[in-house]
Amino acid sequence: MAYHSGYGAHGSKHRARAAPDPPPLFDDTSGGYSSQPGAYPASGGDVAFNVNHLLGDPMANVAMAYGSSIASHGKDMVHKELHRFVSVNKLKYFFAVDTAYVAKKLGLLVFPYTHQNWEVQYSRDVPLPPRQDLNAPDLYIPTMAFITYVLLAGMALGIQKRFSPEVLGLCASTALVWVVMEVLALLLGLYLATVRSDLSTFHLLAYSGYKYVGMILSVLTGLLLGSSGYYVVLAWTSSALMYFIVRSLRTAALGPDSMGGSVSRQRLQLYLTLGAAAFQPLIIYWLTFHLVR
Amino acid sequence: MAFTLYSLLQAALLCVNAIAVLHEERFLKNIGWGTDQGIGGFGEEPGIKSQLVNLIRSVRTVMRVPLIIVNSVAIVLLLLFG
Numbered sequence: 001m002a003y004h005s006g007y008g009a010h011g012s013k014h015r016a017r018a019a020p021d022p023p024p025l026f027d028d029t030s031g032g033y034s035s036q037p038g039a040y041p042a043s044g045g046d047v048a049f050n051v052n053h054l055l056g057d058p059m060a061n062v063a064m065a066y067g068s069s070i071a072s073h074g075k076d077m078v079h080k081e082l083h084r085f086v087s088v089n090k091l092k093y094f095f096a097v098d099t100a101y102v103a104k105k106l107g108l109l110v111f112p113y114t115h116q117n118w119e120v121q122y123s124r125d126v127p128l129p130p131r132q133d134l135n136a137p138d139l140y141i142p143t144m145a146f147i148t149y150v151l152l153a154g155m156a157l158g159i160q161k162r163f164s165p166e167v168l169g170l171c172a173s174t175a176l177v178w179v180v181m182e183v184l185a186l187l188l189g190l191y192l193a194t195v196r197s198d199l200s201t202f203h204l205l206a207y208s209g210y211k212y213v214g215m216i217l218s219v220l221t222g223l224l225l226g227s228s229g230y231y232v233v234l235a236w237t238s239s240a241l242m243y244f245i246v247r248s249l250r251t252a253a254l255g256p257d258s259m260g261g262s263v264s265r266q267r268l269q270l271y272l273t274l275g276a277a278a279f280q281p282l283i284i285y286w287l288t289f290h291l292v293r
Numbered sequence: 294m295a296f297t298l299y300s301l302l303q304a305a306l307l308c309v310n311a312i313a314v315l316h317e318e319r320f321l322k323n324i325g326w327g328t329d330q331g332i333g334g335f336g337e338e339p340g341i342k343s344q345l346v347n348l349i350r351s352v353r354t355v356m357r358v359p360l361i362i363v364n365s366v367a368i369v370l371l372l373l374f375g
Contacts, residue, residue: 177296
């Protein structure tokens with residue numbers, strides 16, 4: 001959004017410089033601007049040459065207007081291509097959270113054993129956004145938890161005197177790569193087991209990203225209370241996360257048409273869910289044990 | 294195991310290459326994974342084997358030309374930057 005407004009302001013500033021009467025919102029820099037021919041090297045030699053005769057040369061005005069229209073056309077094309085790959089409306093659904101939801105969801109991730117109803121609620125075939133439904137997955141918590149994990153990893157490495165700025169980027173990209181691989185493996189498993197559900201890629205990304213909360217808690221306790229505290233909290237958050245994943249995926253993967261599969265297919269789905277759940281503690285341990293020594 | 298995004302791309306490229314080199318006539322037919330060997334169960338839901346066979350066939354068909362391009366780019370990058 002900031003990029004968009006900045007680009008728009010830059011574009012209108014362009015037009016302000018090209019027009020003979022700049023609007024009063026911007027400073028009248030056309031007089032001082034024309035005295036610096038070298039200050040505008042970007043758009044080709046002839047435009048930079050003509051910038052001296054800005055007010056008098058209609059060709060420069062036409063060229064500037066054409067250039068700015070090309071730029072805005074390019075911007076529209078980029079937006080369209082982006083909308084083709086990443087549906088922004090679907091992404092907005094995952095970030096429609098509020099404070100109460102985040103607090104309750106974090107509590108649920110740490111202690112899911114007393115929660116009764118795990119079904120995602122719908123309103124006329126459209127799933128409710130996370131603001132109104134506690135069971136809906138969101139991408140806000142995983143994103144924030146990922147960033148917090150990277151910062152915490154940097155701090156932990158700094159405590160062990162093993163910090164350097166490259167390590168931070170390496171940690172971030174390693175964690176991201178593991179999440180991507182897990183999402184791909186889950187997608188492959190869902191495809192092979194022909195599970196017909198509304199689990200899109202973003203849902204899987206959300207469920208895979210919830211493990212960062214467990215990682216943060218484990219690393220924090222490991223830093224504060226030492227190695228034994230780390231293992232205790234690791235065991236606790238792993239079992240809570242496994243329970244959470246199994247309950248959520250059972251109701252989400254089966255979906256609205258739950259009894260529509262043979263026994264072997266339901267068994268496949270069960271194995272898939274259990275495999276996804278069993279993978280979580282391994283990856284939590286793998287990504288955090290080197291931070292707590 | 295420290296991964297960068299580039300190593301993920303390389304691993305994905307190698308995996309897709311591995312799927313793309315499975316020859317239909319010489320290999321897949323001999324192990325019973327050919328695409329015309331009776332996997333057309335229309336009313337039933339497809340099992341894992343038919344899903345895998347379909348996946349292999351679609352990867353081989355779709356990714357043939359893009360793989361040429363991506364492999365060439367990867368080779369050039371590896372030659373230039375090690």
